[in-house]
Amino acid sequence: MATSRRGFIKSTATAASGLVIACYLPGCSKPEQAASNAGPPKLVKANAFLQIGTDGSITMFCDKSEMGQGVYTALPTLLAEELGVAPDVIKVEFAPPGNEYVNKMLGAQATGGSTSVREAWDKIRMAGAEARTRLIAAAADEWNAPPQSCTVADGYVLFTSRRKSFGELAEAAAALPPPQNVQLKGKNEFKYVGKTATRMDTPSKVDGSARFGIDVRLPNMLYAALAQPPELGASVRSFNADKAKTMPGVREVLQTSSGVAVVADSWWQAKQARDALEIQWNAGPAAKLSNASIYAGLKNAASGKGLEVRKQGDADAGWKANGRRVEATYELPMLAHATLEPQNCTVEFRDGACHLYVPTQVQQMAQAAAAKAAGLPPEQVLVHTTFLGGGFGRRLEVDFVPAAVECAKALDKPVKLLWTREDDTTHDKYRPPARNTLSGAFDSSGKLDTVKIHMVAPSITSRWAPGAVPQGTPDPFSVEAAHNFPYDVPNLYIDYLQHEVGLEVGYWRSVSHAINCFTIESFMDELAAEAQLDPVEFRRSLLGKEPRWLAVLDVAARKANWGSPPSGRHQGVALMSGYDTYLAQVAEISLEGNKLKVHRIVCAIDCGQMVNPGIVQAQAEGGIVFGLTAALFSEINVANGKVQEQNFDTYRLLRLNETPTIEVHLLNTDEKPGGMGEPTVALVAPAVCNAIYAATRKRLRRLPIVKHGFVV
Structure with missing residues (x-):
């Protein structure tokens, strides 16, 4: 049936409901509604790893950071295997901070310890299997067919000559009670797991569309460079910013919890002015360390x-x-960790919230650090995880977050704070x-x-x-x-x-x-x-x-x-x-x-x-x-x-x-x-x-x- 582009957009906007499924984790925070590109879908009241729209779109909320180790491909593959779809049809979004995303092997929402696949192996497959079971049950109810005789393939539930798409079944599946005795596939049934396949993040990294922390650009964004103590553990005694303030593009010079920051129209202007600061430092406990x-x-x-x-x-x-x-x-x-992407963090205050765009391995810790610096409750800090240009454990730390928040709050504009390579090497953990x-x-x-x-x-x-x-x-x-x-x-x-x-x-x-x-x-x-x-x-x-x-x-x-x-x-x-x-x-x-x-x-x-x-x-x-x-x-x-x-x-x-x-x-x-x-x-x-x-x-x-x- 022919339809106009305008009609298609109107119809999809009004039919924007869907299904979100995951393993229920008792004692975790209350489920929240996830965002869908098609509009606000109806969601199952569970901690979400998987979203299915009425248009058949499938989104996975990946609870691990991608720093080159391949979780952007491996975890959707686990989900796809149980759901009965090809991994490359799944859209991947990084999960926000939340207790439902705590890494059970580490006891925190963290990506590290080579735990990503080990911890996800049962959990993510179960999320896919649970969704598959619900979708089959919804179709079987409609067809008055035995669920055990229904199968899934390529985004459809099948029974004899009948078939219905996941999108068509999403609302009905969402209304069903949680399934009992969900069965995971055996190794001999795997179609995708265990096979070499192209990484799903490769195309975006080749064409440059992948967004790392250092790539974040926001309207009216300013840039900050941070002067940190030359000695480990030292602190600011006093500083003279007169010369720096006269330099091109400089908007502000302010003392932060970790040093003195210069905020300017470009990062190079901020860095040049930072180098012109006259700072006196208090010696710290490591002054004689060798x-x-x-x-x-x-x-x-x-x-x-x-x-x-x-x-x-x-x-x-x-x-x-x-x-x-x-x-x-x-x-x-x-x-030193020597990540090729130096530490960075971009912060914007808008709509009553602090938005954090950050390459981090620890979303909840980053949220807590930003909340403390902003003087806000953690739920008012929204963490947008980017790709990481190297982690190696360095981004299990959040020491580069507070100064960015302090700068953005002081100027009431988006600010990207970027460390130099020298900052990174000399102020590592x-x-x-x-x-x-x-x-x-x-x-x-x-x-x-x-x-x-x-x-x-x-x-x-x-x-x-x-x-x-x-x-x-x-x-x-x-x-x-x-x-x-x-x-x-x-x-x-x-x-x-x-x-x-x-x-x-x-x-x-x-x-x-x-x-x-x-x-x-x-x-x-x-x-x-x-x-x-x-x-x-x-x-x-x-x-x-x-x-x-x-x-x-x-x-x-x-x-x-x-x-x-x-x-x-x-x-x-x-x-x-x-x-x-x-x-x-x-x-x-x-x-x-x-x-x-x-x-x-x-x-x-x-x-x-x-x-x-x-x-x-x-x-x-x-x-x-x-x-x-x-x-x-x-x-x-x-x-x-x-x-x-x-x-x-x-x-x-x-x-x-x-x-x-x-x-x-x-x-x-x-x-x-x-x-x-x-x-x-x-x-x-x-x-x-x-x-x-x-x-x-x-x-x-x-x-x-x-x-x-x-x-x-």
């Missing part, structure tokens, strides 16, 4: 006894009884420094009898989520990749001693997996050398009770042709389980004098069931590049309270010509999904350092590698 004092403090603290993490047998007795011993201490540096001491003893038959692991480091979680670290218990994020030590020894003791170093530390991609995997897997190589055994065979001999660990080790060794590298090359191996994923890596390097070349990294991964193997592979490759950058070059140095590294000239990234060939081999298993955003990062440093030992017989017990005289 790397020397930080590592001296860790060393002194290491003589103390930590909180018990794991114990089997009697490690003290085993150590005393066996004379063939190995002991080593490893030190790990502080690291750095990965903790650490000092780990490991001991091993062999019995008279040459078998490994005793291992002790003593970890000393600051605690991130004690600051970020103190309720997650009860008094007298170790920070669970500080003992990752150590508490699950897989090697079979009669006597094992692991403890963790929390020692704060005078500055705030933050979660960094793979957090303590990278710290503890480096120390343990380097030490396992030291023990293999003492036992005069091949490093792979030594590990195999201790993994008889750990089939998943053993499987990835065997695949990596076989694919890397372990023991027979090309002439002039040397190999190192590392093994780890983290985020419910099991991995092994083999690094292949060469040395000409002090010139180090990493030629190849082979990685075997068992991450259980996969939503999109192509994304898994990409995450593995990206993590390896990220980990190699850190292993080779990265270190934050502090002198007299000032961070010395400023930009990518002094905190440099791996270059294209320095990137090795990366081979990723995925094991196909039926295990529950594991996380993939972070784990490959952790194995790179020990694998490369173990390869360097194979080439030089020199142990590297402190990173980065270039600090040992190597040139890349």
Whole structure:
């Protein structure tokens, strides 16, 4: 039937009702109505992940931030699988702050810890299955047909020759009571899950339409640049803004809770005027802090006894009884996140609310920080999450939000606050420094009898989520990749001693997996050398009770042709389980004098069931590049309270010509999904350092590698 464009618009505007479905979470905030492009639909009174319009449109409210890890594709795929539609017909919007979007694995509305797919695997599929069940029930009622004989396909419910679109059924489905005994599909029924498919965010990122925080443009928007203390923890004593106020485009200079901001018509004008400010700073508690004092403090603290993490047998007795011993201490540096998109936040006050446009991993925390700065209740702060130009844990912090709110409130105009690269590098929440001491003893038959692991480091979680670290218990994020030590020894003791170093530390991609995997897997190589055994065979001999660990080790060794590298090359191996994923890596390097070349990294991964193997592979490759950058070059140095590294000239990234060939081999298993955003990062440093030992017989017990005289 022909219709005019005007008639079509009028008809869709008047028929704008629909269905919103999700898993009901008792105790969460009351359901709210979501916005639809077609107008205000009628919504089911439940916490919404899914919206279906009467026009057949399908919208998913994605409760995870997209920072390159692929949730913009993976989570809609889970929903689509159960709903019976192709993933690419689903429109994705980022969910607002809300208790219904709390990440159950983290206890907060947060994207991190490689939890996105693991936490969503049942929850999002259930949301799709619940909607499917309602839609089928609505059609079956209309047709007087048995629901079990109805099916769904491509946005329709089907029964014999009859069919009705989801849009036609949306209102009736919304009126039905919550379904009971909703059934999820089995793996053998999957049409989309487990298949490699093009990422849904790729087209917008290619054509430039994807909106990152730095891309936000609002009418009449101004720009702010923030002068922050050069010393960590310092504060403003006084400032002279006379010169800055006379500079072109400058609208205002104001003191904020974190420094002095200049607001201008363009960001460059704001930055130039900021640099002209004359500011006197009060010294803070970190004024005399230096790397020397930080590592001296860790060393002194290491003589103390930590909180018990794991114990089997009697490690003290085993150590005393066996004379063939190995002991080593490893030190790990502080690291910056170095996201390619510096921290930024855009704020607008309108219609009685504070609108926050922000690349964040923590919507509710960002909302709370903005509300406090604005003097508003949290419900009057609306958070619009953008794509993140890198997260790596940095955007689990909200320290860049309040100043933007304060500027926008003072000028009563939209304001975008943007940090410089130097701001970002010198005012990060750095990965903790650490000092780990490991001991091993062999019995008279040459078998490994005793291992002790003593970890000393600051605690991130004690600051970020103190309720997650009860008094007298170790920070669970500080003992990752150590508490699950897989090697079979009669006597094992692991403890963790929390020692704060005078500055705030933050979660960094793979957090303590990278710290503890480096120390343990380097030490396992030291023990293999003492036992005069091949490093792979030594590990195999201790993994008889750990089939998943053993499987990835065997695949990596076989694919890397372990023991027979090309002439002039040397190999190192590392093994780890983290985020419910099991991995092994083999690094292949060469040395000409002090010139180090990493030629190849082979990685075997068992991450259980996969939503999109192509994304898994990409995450593995990206993590390896990220980990190699850190292993080779990265270190934050502090002198007299000032961070010395400023930009990518002094905190440099791996270059294209320095990137090795990366081979990723995925094991196909039926295990529950594991996380993939972070784990490959952790194995790179020990694998490369173990390869360097194979080439030089020199142990590297402190990173980065270039600090040992190597040139890349």
